[in-house]
Amino acid sequence: MTNGAPAALAELKVRLQEIYDLNGAVAVLYWDESTHMPEGGAAGRGRQIATLQSVIHSKFTAPEIGRLLDQLEPYRAALADDHDDAALLRVSRRDYDRATKVPAAFVSEAALHSSAGYEAWAKARPTNDAALILPFLEKTVDLRRRYADFFPGYQHVADPLIDGNDPGMTVALLRPLFARLRDELSPMVATIATCPVVDDELLHRHYPEAHQWAFGEKLAAAYGYDFNRGGQAKTRHPFCVNFSIDDVRITTRIDEHDLAGGLFSTLHESGHAMYEQGVGHQYSGTPLASGTSSGVHESQSRLWENMVGRSHGLWQHYYPDLQALYPDALGDIPLDNFYKAINKVQPSLIRTEADEVTYNLHVIIRFELELDVLEGKLAVRDIPEEWHARYQKYLGVHSPDHRNGFLQDVHWFQGDFGGGFQGYTLGNVMAGQIYAAALAAHPSIPTEIAAGHFATLKHWLTQEIYTHGRKYEPAELIQRVTGRPLEVEPYLAYLRTKFGALYGVTL
Numbered sequence: 001m002t003n004g005a006p007a008a009l010a011e012l013k014v015r016l017q018e019i020y021d022l023n024g025a026v027a028v029l030y031w032d033e034s035t036h037m038p039e040g041g042a043a044g045r046g047r048q049i050a051t052l053q054s055v056i057h058s059k060f061t062a063p064e065i066g067r068l069l070d071q072l073e074p075y076r077a078a079l080a081d082d083h084d085d086a087a088l089l090r091v092s093r094r095d096y097d098r099a100t101k102v103p104a105a106f107v108s109e110a111a112l113h114s115s116a117g118y119e120a121w122a123k124a125r126p127t128n129d130a131a132l133i134l135p136f137l138e139k140t141v142d143l144r145r146r147y148a149d150f151f152p153g154y155q156h157v158a159d160p161l162i163d164g165n166d167p168g169m170t171v172a173l174l175r176p177l178f179a180r181l182r183d184e185l186s187p188m189v190a191t192i193a194t195c196p197v198v199d200d201e202l203l204h205r206h207y208p209e210a211h212q213w214a215f216g217e218k219l220a221a222a223y224g225y226d227f228n229r230g231g232q233a234k235t236r237h238p239f240c241v242n243f244s245i246d247d248v249r250i251t252t253r254i255d256e257h258d259l260a261g262g263l264f265s266t267l268h269e270s271g272h273a274m275y276e277q278g279v280g281h282q283y284s285g286t287p288l289a290s291g292t293s294s295g296v297h298e299s300q301s302r303l304w305e306n307m308v309g310r311s312h313g314l315w316q317h318y319y320p321d322l323q324a325l326y327p328d329a330l331g332d333i334p335l336d337n338f339y340k341a342i343n344k345v346q347p348s349l350i351r352t353e354a355d356e357v358t359y360n361l362h363v364i365i366r367f368e369l370e371l372d373v374l375e376g377k378l379a380v381r382d383i384p385e386e387w388h389a390r391y392q393k394y395l396g397v398h399s400p401d402h403r404n405g406f407l408q409d410v411h412w413f414q415g416d417f418g419g420g421f422q423g424y425t426l427g428n429v430m431a432g433q434i435y436a437a438a439l440a441a442h443p444s445i446p447t448e449i450a451a452g453h454f455a456t457l458k459h460w461l462t463q464e465i466y467t468h469g470r471k472y473e474p475a476e477l478i479q480r481v482t483g484r485p486l487e488v489e490p491y492l493a494y495l496r497t498k499f500g501a502l503y504g505v506t507l
């Protein structure tokens with residue numbers, strides 16, 4: 001302890017705690033807005049959230065925080081890299097730099113453009129009006145390039161955008177990884193397309209809501225999502241949100257004629273929530289108290305949703321319970337038919353409805369288009385046609401319109417062009433690598449899952465990943481957990497084994 005470090009550190013922690021609590025309050029307002037708030041409350045709520053956010057911004061970007069961080073720099077430099085204080089100071093410095101390098105005038109210009117873009121998208125999408133939306137997208141791309149320039153020294157213009165969601169990840173690292181994935185997935189999809197089509201009509205029979213709700217919560221609780229420190233509510237677009245480590249909420253939507261939609265959404269969000277609930281309490285009130293990146297977060301939601309939730313073993317144990325709840329719909333359906341239906345592979349136009357095998361191709365198409373545009377190799381006006389061309393090439397499908405083409409996702413039109421989509425595929429790739437490491441450490445996991453027990457897996461993930469919060473950046477975390485750098489092979493092996501057996505083909 002030198003240079004009066006402990007006193008400055010204590011002062012910094014008091015300030016960070018205040019910001020942490022204000023962020024928790026914003027999260028409660030947002031959660032209520034998306035679940036219980038009457039429509040009439042929208043304007044007032046929007047203002048409350050904006051007011052609090054501006055308070056948070058000015059508190060966090062205050063020169064005092066910068067001074068404390070500077071003052072604590074010698075203390076940090078003397079610590080081992082994986083000392084908790086070193087991690088706290090590193091992450092706080094990173095957040096502080098990101099928050100202070102972008103001028104306030106730019107932030108409000110981008111925010112105004114984002115709401116205008118959203119409104120234009122909401123008009124353009126139903127009418128397939130590419131001409132209406134493209135000028136907005138031109139401006140978005142311009143804003144994103146300007147944003148990147150606030151972080152000089154980058155190798156690729158998309159790097160600072162990616163870094164905001166997936167710290168340390170770069171185009172140089174991701175491009176070859178995704179290209180390899182694409183080149184392996186495309187033929188897999190083509191092979192499966194030659195197999196008899198799986199009939200999933202059984203998932204669209206009548207499944208009254210109350211049982212769906214109770215069954216989803218039962219499974220989430222069995223996974224280890226702690227309902228004493230969480231809870232589920234209904235919403236339109238499911239999400240997970242944390243107010244603190246000890247209050248992490250999930251949301252879902254239920255359709256009485258789509259059994260898989262609500263159930264797997266609950267399991268997906270439970271994965272996100274268990275990550276947040278599992279963060280070590282010593283990090284409470286600091287910027288370390290959250291998941292470390294979009295990709296690692298998504299690895300946990302996808303692991304629990306797909307690798308566990310859509311596994312044959314899990315349903316060996318739980319399918320009889322589900323049949324007992326819905327004897328009319330499922331009484332005469334054998335387990336294997338149900339298992340095939342929830343894992344049906346079919347190239348489609350819509351990303352959010354895609355299965356495990358085709359999903360990443362949807363993401364890779366967006367990632368590649370973003371890079372081409374940001375590099376100036378593709379004009380914004382040519383996106384709609386290039387979109388169709390890549391869907392044809394990678395997935396063998398063609399959209400008759402733009403609504404189910406480049407206008408389907410809101411992200412680009414809210415200002416997020418570049419830096420967002422990669423997290424979804426990173427999540428799947430990481431999930432494959434992490435799950436393989438879990439199975440290597442505890443070969444009994446599949447047998448336990450088939451008996452309805454998840455504690456070994458949940459405990460291992462908590463110790464290896466959840467408890468560390470944001471202490472390690474994604475690449476370092478993957479290396480520590482799996483003993484290897486980030487790689488696509490375990491994920492590809494998982495897909496080949498599972499879907500090869502399911503479709504009776506060699507993939």
Ligand code: ZN
Pocket residue numbers: 268272298301
């Ligand atoms: Zn997710």
